[in-house]
Amino acid sequence: MEVSRFWRTTKQRYQLIGEVCGHCGTKIFPPRDVCPSCDLEAKTPFEFGGKGEVFSYSTIHQAPAGFEKYVPYTVALVKLEEGPLITAQLTDVDECDVKIGMPVEMVTRALREDGERGMLIYSYKFRPVMESKSI
Amino acid sequence: MRDVSIIGVGQIPVAEHWDKSIREMGYLALSAAMRNAKVTVLDALYVGNMLSGELARQEHLGALIADFSGLRGVEAVKIEAACASGGAAMRMGYMAVASGLCNFVAVMGVEKMTDQQGPDITAGLAMAADGDYEALHGLSFVSINALLMRRYMHEYGYTKGDFANFAINAHANGVGNPNAMFRAPITFKAFSEAKSVADPINLLDSSPIADGAACAILAPTAIASEFSDKPIRVRASSIATDTVSLHDRREPLWLEAAALSASRAYDMAGVRASDISFFELHDAFTIMSALSLEAAGFAARGHGVRMAQDGSIGRTGKLPITTMGGLKARGHPVGATGMYQIAEVALQLREEAGPNQIANASLGMAQNIGGSGATVVTTILERIK
Amino acid sequence: MRSNIPVGIVGYGSYVPRFRLPAQEVSDLWTDGNAVLPVREKSVPGLDEDVATMSIEAARNALKRARIMIPGQFNPKDIGAVWVGSESHPYAVKPTSTIVAESIGATPYTQAADWQFACKAGTEAFQASIGFVGSGMAKYALAIGMDAAQGRPGDALEYTAGAGGAAYLLGPISDSFVEIEASVSYVNDTPDFWRRQYEKFPEHAGRFTGEPAYFQHVTSAAQALFEGLGKGARDFDYFVCHQPNTRFPVKAGENLGFTMDQMAAGLLVNDIGNTYAGSCLIGLTAVLDKCKPGDRIMVVSFGSGAGSDAFSLKVTRLPSHNGVLCTHDYVRRRKVIDYAQYTRLKGNYRLT
Numbered sequence: 001m002e003v004s005r006f007w008r009t010t011k012q013r014y015q016l017i018g019e020v021c022g023h024c025g026t027k028i029f030p031p032r033d034v035c036p037s038c039d040l041e042a043k044t045p046f047e048f049g050g051k052g053e054v055f056s057y058s059t060i061h062q063a064p065a066g067f068e069k070y071v072p073y074t075v076a077l078v079k080l081e082e083g084p085l086i087t088a089q090l091t092d093v094d095e096c097d098v099k100i101g102m103p104v105e106m107v108t109r110a111l112r113e114d115g116e117r118g119m120l121i122y123s124y125k126f127r128p129v130m131e132s133k134s135i
Numbered sequence: 136m137r138d139v140s141i142i143g144v145g146q147i148p149v150a151e152h153w154d155k156s157i158r159e160m161g162y163l164a165l166s167a168a169m170r171n172a173k174v175t176v177l178d179a180l181y182v183g184n185m186l187s188g189e190l191a192r193q194e195h196l197g198a199l200i201a202d203f204s205g206l207r208g209v210e211a212v213k214i215e216a217a218c219a220s221g222g223a224a225m226r227m228g229y230m231a232v233a234s235g236l237c238n239f240v241a242v243m244g245v246e247k248m249t250d251q252q253g254p255d256i257t258a259g260l261a262m263a264a265d266g267d268y269e270a271l272h273g274l275s276f277v278s279i280n281a282l283l284m285r286r287y288m289h290e291y292g293y294t295k296g297d298f299a300n301f302a303i304n305a306h307a308n309g310v311g312n313p314n315a316m317f318r319a320p321i322t323f324k325a326f327s328e329a330k331s332v333a334d335p336i337n338l339l340d341s342s343p344i345a346d347g348a349a350c351a352i353l354a355p356t357a358i359a360s361e362f363s364d365k366p367i368r369v370r371a372s373s374i375a376t377d378t379v380s381l382h383d384r385r386e387p388l389w390l391e392a393a394a395l396s397a398s399r400a401y402d403m404a405g406v407r408a409s410d411i412s413f414f415e416l417h418d419a420f421t422i423m424s425a426l427s428l429e430a431a432g433f434a435a436r437g438h439g440v441r442m443a444q445d446g447s448i449g450r451t452g453k454l455p456i457t458t459m460g461g462l463k464a465r466g467h468p469v470g471a472t473g474m475y476q477i478a479e480v481a482l483q484l485r486e487e488a489g490p491n492q493i494a495n496a497s498l499g500m501a502q503n504i505g506g507s508g509a510t511v512v513t514t515i516l517e518r519i520k
Numbered sequence: 521m522r523s524n525i526p527v528g529i530v531g532y533g534s535y536v537p538r539f540r541l542p543a544q545e546v547s548d549l550w551t552d553g554n555a556v557l558p559v560r561e562k563s564v565p566g567l568d569e570d571v572a573t574m575s576i577e578a579a580r581n582a583l584k585r586a587r588i589m590i591p592g593q594f595n596p597k598d599i600g601a602v603w604v605g606s607e608s609h610p611y612a613v614k615p616t617s618t619i620v621a622e623s624i625g626a627t628p629y630t631q632a633a634d635w636q637f638a639c640k641a642g643t644e645a646f647q648a649s650i651g652f653v654g655s656g657m658a659k660y661a662l663a664i665g666m667d668a669a670q671g672r673p674g675d676a677l678e679y680t681a682g683a684g685g686a687a688y689l690l691g692p693i694s695d696s697f698v699e700i701e702a703s704v705s706y707v708n709d710t711p712d713f714w715r716r717q718y719e720k721f722p723e724h725a726g727r728f729t730g731e732p733a734y735f736q737h738v739t740s741a742a743q744a745l746f747e748g749l750g751k752g753a754r755d756f757d758y759f760v761c762h763q764p765n766t767r768f769p770v771k772a773g774e775n776l777g778f779t780m781d782q783m784a785a786g787l788l789v790n791d792i793g794n795t796y797a798g799s800c801l802i803g804l805t806a807v808l809d810k811c812k813p814g815d816r817i818m819v820v821s822f823g824s825g826a827g828s829d830a831f832s833l834k835v836t837r838l839p840s841h842n843g844v845l846c847t848h849d850y851v852r853r854r855k856v857i858d859y860a861q862y863t864r865l866k867g868n869y870r871l872t
Contacts, residue, residue: 059333060274062275066254068254087268087382095334109573122573132844
């Protein structure tokens with residue numbers, strides 16, 4: 001069982017908190033403390049809006065240990081509105097409906113269990129943007 | 136800096152070695168290489184390996200294999216750089232001999248994968264990716280390559296079938312390699328109907344899980360001919376790195392480390408891409424073949440796949456690749472693969488490749504890729520005339 | 521019951537997962553299709569959904585509405601309590617509420633706790649929030665009723681045990697669009713339904729759950745509120761009640777003098793099943809989605825064991841939605857599954 005490893009990245013996974021570079025303004029996710037654009041230190045927290053589009057995707061039929069019970073599931077590179085690419089699962093969508101360029105939004109979902117007795121790991125995933133049709 | 140040559144190579148067949156442990160496989164490849172080089176003592180042993188701790192429940196491979204091989208006391212360490220571990224061991228051995236610190240160095244790649252079951256192997260391989268930001272999200276290593284392939288198809292307008300010849304060519308070459316895991320040809324129809332692993336990647340885009348070990352003995356070129364009739368000179372050896380995760384790359388479809396590693400190698404050897412006679416590339420998946428061809432300067436961006444379509448990559452083509460079956464047909468025992476590539480390039484240059492012999496092979500290149508392109512080792516070898 | 525400081529609803533949000541199991545599927549498997557169906561279909565959570573994730577989405581919707589209600593001034597750090605009522609918390613021990621609080625940026629200086637009172641857990645959190653804000657101990661309090669309910673295969677509850685619920689951000693009346701006029705709680709020890717420690721599925725007392733439990737408590741709480749306010753059914757525009765099936769809430773409403781016109785807007789059970797601790801609270805979000813200033817709403821919960829909370833709400837301002845998802849956006853989003861898929865989603869296949 002791992003606990004501290006998951007706890008450390010809670011803010012990134014629950015709230016999509018990355019960083020913004022104080023020198024060049026680049027938005028960074030996942031946080032890496034050194035700006036990938038200008039190589040200067042960048043430690044200012046920045047909360048991403050959670051909107052983006054599918055850059056690429058794949059559906060997994062042979063899962064790594066811990067994810068067997070979720071197959072088939074779809075993973076993607078999502079291009080966030082603020083710039084960076086993020087790797088995440090897609091949810092609430094059938095594989096045949098996924099397209100490159102499809103607008104998606106961040107939701108918080110269960111990722112997997114750390115074994116039968118271990119903690120539940122929650123994280124960002126992305127789903128097709130839901131538009132309100134009621135009002 | 137001293138000039139370095141390969142004076143011997145050894146390998147065991149890539150297979151599911153149910154009856155052999157990692158130390159036995161290492162010993163068999165090492166002893167074969169030492170016999171081939173006619174040496175009985177070594178100054179150092181560098182063991183390239185990715186997953187022994189996870190899949191074979193054994194670390195500390197340097198001392199383990201040295202002792203098991205009757206070399207107790209020798210300098211020996213494990214070198215790890217994901218799937219590029221074998222190539223990285225070659226680079227470390229090269230530096231040791233070139234620097235003058237060592238005269239006889241064994242560089243080995245060894246991997247024991249089949250002691251574990253599918254999901255655990257898949258999880259182990261995903262350790263080549265970013266643990267917190269790729270693997271934790273359920274990505275398998277195949278799926279990361281699938282993300283690349285899907286995007287490549289989207290940006291350059293290819294269909295899945297366009298990649299088929301990479302696999303068909305590899306299997307055709309595997310037929311003539313006694314050390315290959317798969318020695319049967321495949322058809323386009325079989326490729327088209329293969330089971331999906333991580334869409335769009337199917338079983339026949341993918342290299343198989345396997346056990347294996349391969350080894351080479353390095354020595355100063357100045358004394359190489361005393362040990363080998365056909366010493367193979369190391370013209371260039373380089374490693375370059377990039378971000379471990381795909382999402383952090385400047386351009387996901389451009390293997391920056393592969394380009395950097397290749398251009399450093401060309402500079403070191405004083406050659407250009409067009410001087411290379413044949414290329415053992417890292418065809419873990421068909422998409423990697425295309426990206427590697429582009430990054431190493433053999434094809435323009437988005438044109439790597441065309442080299443498979445137009446026949447350039449066959450044994451009589453403009454640039455033969457995976458001449459002994461590649462990762463696809465010879466097999467991909469991950470940490471061992473880089474050394475299989477080196478051994479195969481050496482065999483081609485020594486004209487010992489049997490039915491797979493390339494005509495007029497003078498300058499061979501191997502490129503070993505770790506992860507989705509985070510560590511790339513390029514080695515250029517030449518037959519000393 | 522009335523708070524010292526007037527309290528209102530600043531924001532609200534709902535959530536329903538996308539999968540639907542038609543009740544006919546259950547009937548076909550267990551009764552050769554002969555059952556009288558208590559609902560048409562019920563909502564089923566996906567493999568990656570539980571009370572924590574559903575609560576987070578409902579809470580985020582509530583906060584979006586709060587930001588519209590008080591533009592530029594709402595700060596999640598002002599939420600003094602994050603309370604989640606459910607009978608299907610993901611952990612037996614470890615709060616759901618901290619996961620929700622962390623996800624909406626309310627941590628670390630906030631109260632957080634999980635509430636449990638069968639299907640009344642959500643309104644229990646709502647009652648406590650009135651007290652917390654109404655006493656001045658917190659500027660805002662977030663009350664959530666959410667469930668991913670369990671029903672034993674083949675049992676009557678399997679037809680209806682659904683998933684979903686709602687989140688309410690309560691705060692000062694000046695920031696609110698709904699005023700909470702008064703509330704009543706009515707409880708006693710009536711064991712009509714329970715789930716023992718370590719048991720996966722709840723037990724129930726069959727027909728006993730009707731008259732002595734559900735109807736007795738719902739009616740008593742509602743009548744106490746009528747008397748306290750000096751009002752009757754005709755003074756209310758809407759009536760929302762706990763909805764274990766399509767029949768009970770309508771019968772309870774009719775007993776209290778309400779008509780279908782007053783009840784229809786808040787009746788969701790036929791489309792999403794019984795969402796337990798979320799049931800009447802998500803019925804209320806459907807009403808708030810279409811209410812107008814001046815409307816008065818009565819809400820009555822029921823939790824087995826047993827008790828009811830009754831509330832009188834008065835709409836003071838027109839809520840602005842500005843693209844925030846409404847209850848029927850979720851109700852309309854539906855992917856029908858069969859019994860085999862349902863069994864997999866509920867984890868009822870034994871894999872090892």
